[in-house]
Amino acid sequence: MPKNPPTDYRPNPNLKRVRKGLVIINTGNGKGKSTAGFGMMLRAWGRGMNTMAVQFIKSEKSKYGEQMAAEKLGIEIIPSGRGFSWTSKDLSEDEAKAQHGWEIAKEKINSGEYAVILLDEITYPVMWGWIDVDEVIEVIRNKPAMLHLIITGRDADPKLIEIADLVTEMKEIKHPYADQGIPAQKGVEF
Amino acid sequence: MPKNPPTDYRPNPNLKRVRKGLVIINTGNGKGKSTAGFGMMLRAWGRGMNTMAVQFIKSEKSKYGEQMAAEKLGIEIIPSGRGFSWTSKDLSEDEAKAQHGWEIAKEKINSGEYAVILLDEITYPVMWGWIDVDEVIEVIRNKPAMLHLIITGRDADPKLIEIADLVTEMKEIKHPYADQGIPAQKGVEF
Numbered sequence: 055m056p057k058n059p060p061t062d063y064r065p066n067p068n069l070k071r072v073r074k075g076l077v078i079i080n081t082g083n084g085k086g087k088s089t090a091g092f093g094m095m096l097r098a099w100g101r102g103m104n105t106m107a108v109q110f111i112k113s114e115k116s117k118y119g120e121q122m123a124a125e126k127l128g129i130e131i132i133p134s135g136r137g138f139s140w141t142s143k144d145l146s147e148d149e150a151k152a153q154h155g156w157e158i159a160k161e162k163i164n165s166g167e168y169a170v171i172l173l174d175e176i177t178y179p180v181m182w183g184w185i186d187v188d189e190v191i192e193v194i195r196n197k198p199a200m201l202h203l204i205i206t207g208r209d210a211d212p213k214l215i216e217i218a219d220l221v222t223e224m225k226e227i228k229h230p231y232a233d234q235g236i237p238a239q240k241g242v243e244f
Numbered sequence: 245m246p247k248n249p250p251t252d253y254r255p256n257p258n259l260k261r262v263r264k265g266l267v268i269i270n271t272g273n274g275k276g277k278s279t280a281g282f283g284m285m286l287r288a289w290g291r292g293m294n295t296m297a298v299q300f301i302k303s304e305k306s307k308y309g310e311q312m313a314a315e316k317l318g319i320e321i322i323p324s325g326r327g328f329s330w331t332s333k334d335l336s337e338d339e340a341k342a343q344h345g346w347e348i349a350k351e352k353i354n355s356g357e358y359a360v361i362l363l364d365e366i367t368y369p370v371m372w373g374w375i376d377v378d379e380v381i382e383v384i385r386n387k388p389a390m391l392h393l394i395i396t397g398r399d400a401d402p403k404l405i406e407i408a409d410l411v412t413e414m415k416e417i418k419h420p421y422a423d424q425g426i427p428a429q430k431g432v433e434f
Contacts, residue, residue, distance in 0.1 A: 072392075073426070073427070073429065074426060074429075075429075076420060076426070076432065078275075078428055080276055081417075082415070084412040084413065084414075085268075085280070085410060085412045086270055086276055086277075086280035086283075086412050086414065087276075088283075089279075089280040089283035089287070090275070090276035090279040090280040090283055090414075091283070091289070092283035092286055093276075093278075093279035093280055093281070093282035093283035093286065093310070094279055094431075094432040094433075096282055096283065096286050096309070096310065096313045097279070097282070097308070097310050097431055097432060097433075097434065098309065098431040098432060099307040099313055100311070100312035100313025100314070100315075100316065101309045101312055101430065101431050102354060103431045104353070118287070119286070119287030119288065119290040119291045120283070120286065120287050120290060121290070122290035122291055123287060123289055123290025125287045125288070125290075125360060126289075126290065127317075127363075136252040162334035169431055170431060170432055171268070174287065179376065202431065202432045204432075215417070215418070217301040217420060219418070219426065220275060220418060220419060220420050221416075221417035221418035222274040222275045222276050222414050222415065223274065223376030223414075223415040223417050223418060224274075224276065224280075224412050224413075224414055224415075225272070225360055225412065225413040225414075225415050226403060226411075226412060227271075227411035227412060227413050228405065228408060228409070228410060229410060230266060230410050236263070236264060236266070236409065237263070239263065239265075239266055239392065240267065240291065241284075241287055241288040241291050241293045241359055241360060241392065242268065242284040242287060242288060242360055242392045243284075243287075244287070
């Protein structure tokens, strides 16, 4: 028997098996948080399930690989941010965009039309107080039972972690920008 | 200025900017290793880049969401495993399948026809000695310069970590199987 079998491939037969829509959080300082979210959307799409995403930081002005793919697939990805606008003194427009994105997200969640919804990088506007975490929790509590909700971004609020079913920390072990001066690479990272 | 901006969105202007194909490893005991790999493939596909995957554990007998999606997209995903066959006393067939997968992978890597190749769960047959880690390193060293190579699975060999550009550990923080008796959910997890 090979050593170190991944235990999550071996279901515990003593557990009651419940099917439900999961609240999934990908957080941490490493890569792959959003990317795994898109991978989950791709799986859902592969199975003919309805899926969509709201992106809370990405701007509609840039074209990302995932947006180009989604367009080809007929999946709706709604960008509702302005990028990380470090140099802006006035962040009110960023805030308004995030709140607008949240209004769209609520509508999509409550519509009952989706099997998988990705709230990409929503942890940032929540962290910055632009979206009220208690309202997010309330929406999650009342979401359609079978809807899988994916939340990504660093520094997820402890209240979000608390309500989530599945939380993964993506942790940076080695990074090419820092170590080798390599910029983000088109096609895999954006 | 919001606190905790993700630093990887702010390029360091002092670094020499090099474009190269990255060796990317997603490891750790958490979810999202393979899923982020599929997300990267989706991005590449969205940009019209050539991409494919070899899956070293998944069996051709099962149909996974990512395989169903890939089929629809015209992306080649080659399963070359038998699942995690815990109860088998004789693992020689698993070993042969892994080695066959590796032969295919080498051919695809060396063909120069791909922008992104995913070696999904290859860390296991490497860990179990079925695929020689030094041969994998040799193939990586001589890979086409612009090819992005994604390696996933737990317990990545230190030699693989050493040669990789970008390494992320997916760490389990909260898991619905263990905590609530929820089985893997179709559409997001497989």
